[in-house]
Amino acid sequence: MSKNPTIADVAREAGVSTATVSRTLNDPDRVKEPTRVAVQDAVNKLGYTPHFGGRILASNRTNTVGAVIPTMENAVFAHGLQTLQASLADMGITLLVATSSYDREHEEHQIRTLLARGVDGLALIGAERSAEIYALLDRREVPYVLMWTGGKADGHFTVGFDNDAAARQVVDKVVAAGHTKIAMIAGTTEGNDRAAERVAGVRAALAERGLPAPTIVEVPYQIEEGERAAAAFLSAAERPTVLICGNDVLAAGALRAARTHGVNVPDQISIVGFDDIDLARVVEPPLTTVRVPHRRMGTSAAQHLVEWMRTGVKPASILYRTDFIERASLGRPPK
Amino acid sequence: MSKNPTIADVAREAGVSTATVSRTLNDPDRVKEPTRVAVQDAVNKLGYTPHFGGRILASNRTNTVGAVIPTMENAVFAHGLQTLQASLADMGITLLVATSSYDREHEEHQIRTLLARGVDGLALIGAERSAEIYALLDRREVPYVLMWTGGKADGHFTVGFDNDAAARQVVDKVVAAGHTKIAMIAGTTEGNDRAAERVAGVRAALAERGLPAPTIVEVPYQIEEGERAAAAFLSAAERPTVLICGNDVLAAGALRAARTHGVNVPDQISIVGFDDIDLARVVEPPLTTVRVPHRRMGTSAAQHLVEWMRTGVKPASILYRTDFIERASLGRPPK
DNA sequence: ATGATAAATGTAAGCGCTTACAAGAATTAA
DNA sequence: TTAATTCTTGTAAGCGCTTACATTTATCAT
Incomplete structure (x- = not known):
């Protein structure tokens, strides 16, 4: 028996x-x-x-929510996922996770898999995906929240911030510090609207000021990639005075490149990150960066998603503001 | 319709x-x-x-595996989870995740919840938990794998490494470098057998050499905690010449304390970490640490767990070896 | 007490799928 | 051609639970 x-x-x-x-x-x-x-x-x-x-x-209810994030290797997603999971658990809901490795098709596949598992709700990162997927979600009437994005994604329920505006703010501060020779080490924008918006924000802010268009390179979000890209800038004929990085991981790589090249930060070159993960305060010099409310996004996404699941009423999107955090890695340009 | x-x-x-x-x-x-x-x-x-x-x-099969990890905030678990998830996905299995915040009771609750959801298998961290839970798993005949632990957990299927032996190895190297005044900043050992084994390994290795018992403080695995603990050691009357840290996060905190105290690493004090997360190579100076095969643990746990689920035969445990990674944060003691 | 109303419990019909078994079709050997 | 064998497909019985509806029991006003 x-x-x-x-x-x-x-x-x-x-x-x-x-x-x-x-x-x-x-x-x-x-x-x-x-x-x-x-x-x-x-x-x-x-x-x-x-x-x-x-x-x-x-x-016909599973009390399960699915999340598809690009990767858990980036602390910022790991933390967001952690709070999402904890908040959901408090409400008696368990979390199914899947990762997309920043690949659109892979992400859609994961979404379909989660739907097939009967998740009652979905948490996704960013807004850029095929119309079919959104149509599918609509047809199935599955509540979903788009995180890390704000404003642009009309009609969807988003909990996030404005990447574009945050990037503009970075330019403001960098320009205010006296920089004019600006370069950007961006994350791959293909299939990543957050990265793309950050690039767009930097571009637009510079253009509006009549400053020359920045040199921008795109690389995957990895330390080594940031290091390599920064190394190229450092040994370029016309060295920029500041490197705006797509996130803190790339910035940490840039910092390392500066060290190996014997270039002092911030005296000879400034470096700015994005996300404000723990790493930013551990490196030397500490990174100037943009603080993103990843924990609050996690809790509030969980809360409102569940609200939608229970009441059937789509909640209003939430837009958090970001903070520019000044630390030692940004200084005035060398003259 | x-x-x-x-x-x-x-x-x-x-x-x-x-x-x-x-x-x-x-x-x-x-x-x-x-x-x-x-x-x-x-x-x-x-x-x-x-x-x-x-x-x-x-x-009567869900094709779902549940994992309970202490936290996703530590990169080492995030990475392990990531590979576990990816490997399982390859085999058509989705992963349910839950976190325990290093709390035994909370972990058991999560395990029960996952079981109620009908997971076909479980991945857990460490071996130390109540007999009831193991009895329950047995009774339900749910395959499970214990990760991050090795050797000691008899009867269970484990995929991990020997924390005790790795800690001894750290002592070997530290002693070989000439240190005798050794202190340890350990992670909280209550309900955490990995942390406890690392402490035990350090203690035992020193005792076997007839060296004085080290001063050991236990703190939660957080940068600030490591920083605070290290600060105390730095301003102590009898300052140790090396700080062995329970993991890289604590070591990074210790490094920061050294910097604020104007104490040079490794000239005035050496610092050793554990885990070899990305952080270890980013800080200045780079951390000497113990490399833990977290990715391989993830893949191989996934593979063998599924094997067990499909064949009903419990696989043999796997013990990986760890590598001591020498970087700049460990030097000879000041004289 | 009596009937009307409310509360507690029982009955039984699915929910959508897999799978043992039965039946029918196609293939092969003689 | 026929019987034996193998492949395909169909039939129908659950899997364990929730819930609309029916029934019984308790409560209350008269």
């Missing part, structure tokens, strides 16, 4: 019907004290746990 | 029975070419996706 006990076993043991057992478990108030106790005893005695499959087949 | 199509709809559309549809989807070889095509067409036309609940109710 290795078979797990079913609700019928419990009902028999407690001398009640299966409906009463179900009610005792899901909505105890609707059951009288003595009955409830009898059922609880039977449950304990038999070591009964409800069968997940039976439950969702009958109720 | 917002209702999703069912297997019966597909069967009707394709002019076959539901059994044939099921077979086409799960085991295409058992169905003739033309029938298969007809079913596929019907599936596409109707946009059918199998209902998860129905499927698991009937087959």
Whole structure:
């Protein structure tokens, strides 16, 4: 008798019907004290746990939310995911995770897989994906939240910030510090609207000021890539006075390149990051960067997504502001 | 007609029975070419996706694995989780994640929740948990793998390394460099057998050499905690010549403390970390540390866990070796 | 007490899928 | 051609649970 006990076993043991057992478990108030106790005893005695499959087949809810993030290797997503998971757990919901490796097709595949698993809701990063996917989500009436993005994604429920505006703010500060020879080490923009918006923000802000268009290179978000790209800039004929990096990881790589090239930061070149992960405060000099509210995005995405799941009403999008954090890696340009 | 199509709809559309549809989807070889095509067409036309609940109710398998890790905030777990997830995805399995925040009870609760969700397998960190939980896993016959631990956990399927031995190795090297005044900033050992083993390894190795017992402080695995603990050591009357840290995060904090105290690393004090996360190569000076095979643990745990799930045969445990990575943060003691 | 109303419990019909078994079609050997 | 064998496909019985509806029991006003 290795078979797990079913609700019928419990009902028999407690001398009640299966409906009463179900009610005792899901909505105890609707059951009288003595009955409830009898059922609880039977449950304990038999070591009964409800069968997940039976439950969702009958109720058509899984109490599961799926998340697709680019990668857990970037601390900023790991942290966001962590708070998302914790907040959901508080509401009795578990999180299915999948990663896309910044690949659009792969992401869509993951979304489909999660849908097939019957997730009640989805958390996604960014807004840029095929119309089919959005159509699918619509048709299935699956609540979803787009994180790390704001404003641009009309019609969707987003919880994020304005990457473009944040990038402009970076330019403001960099220009205010006296820089005119500006270069950018951006993350790959293909299939990554956040990276693209950061590039666009930098471009636009410089153009509006009538400053020369910056040299921009795009690389994958990895330390070594940042290091390599920065090395190229450092040994270029016309060395820029500041490197605006697409995120802190790239900035950390740039910092390393500066060190190996014997170039002092910020005296000879300034470096600015984005995200404000722990790393930013650990490197030497500490990174000037943009603080992104990743934890608040996690909690609030969880809360409102669940609200949508429970009420059926799509919540209003939330736009957080970002803060420019000045640390030692940004200084005045050398003259 | 917002209702999703069912297997019966597909069967009707394709002019076959539901059994044939099921077979086409799960085991295409058992169905003739033309029938298969007809079913596929019907599936596409109707946009059918199998209902998860129905499927698991009937087959009693969820193709889901659950993982409970302490936190995603530590890169080393985030990376391990990432590879675990990717490997499982390759095998058509999705990952449910939960975090324990290094809390035993919380972890057990998460395990129970995952079991209730019908996971087919579990990946857990460390071996130290209540007998009841192990009894429960046994009774349910749920395959599970214990990661980040090795040797000590008899009877369980583990994929990991020997924390104790790795810690001894650190002592070897530190002593070889000439240090005798050794202190340790350990992670909290309560409910964390990995941290405890690292402490035990350091203690034992020193005792065997007849060296004085080290001063050991325990703090949560956070940069600020490492910084604070290191600050205390730095301004102590009898300053140690080397700080052995429970992980790289604590070591990074210690490095920061040294900088603010104007203490040169490694000339005036040496610092050693553990885990070899990216951080270790980014800080200045780069950290001497112990490299832990987190990616290989992820892939191999996934592979063998699935093997166990599919064959019902518990695999043999796997013990990886760790490498001591010498970088600039470890030098000879000042005289 | 009596009937009317409310609360507690039971009955039973699915939810969508897989799969053992049965039946029919195609292939092969004689 | 026929019987034996192998492939394909269909039939239908659950899998364990929730929930609409029916029934019984308790509560209350009269």
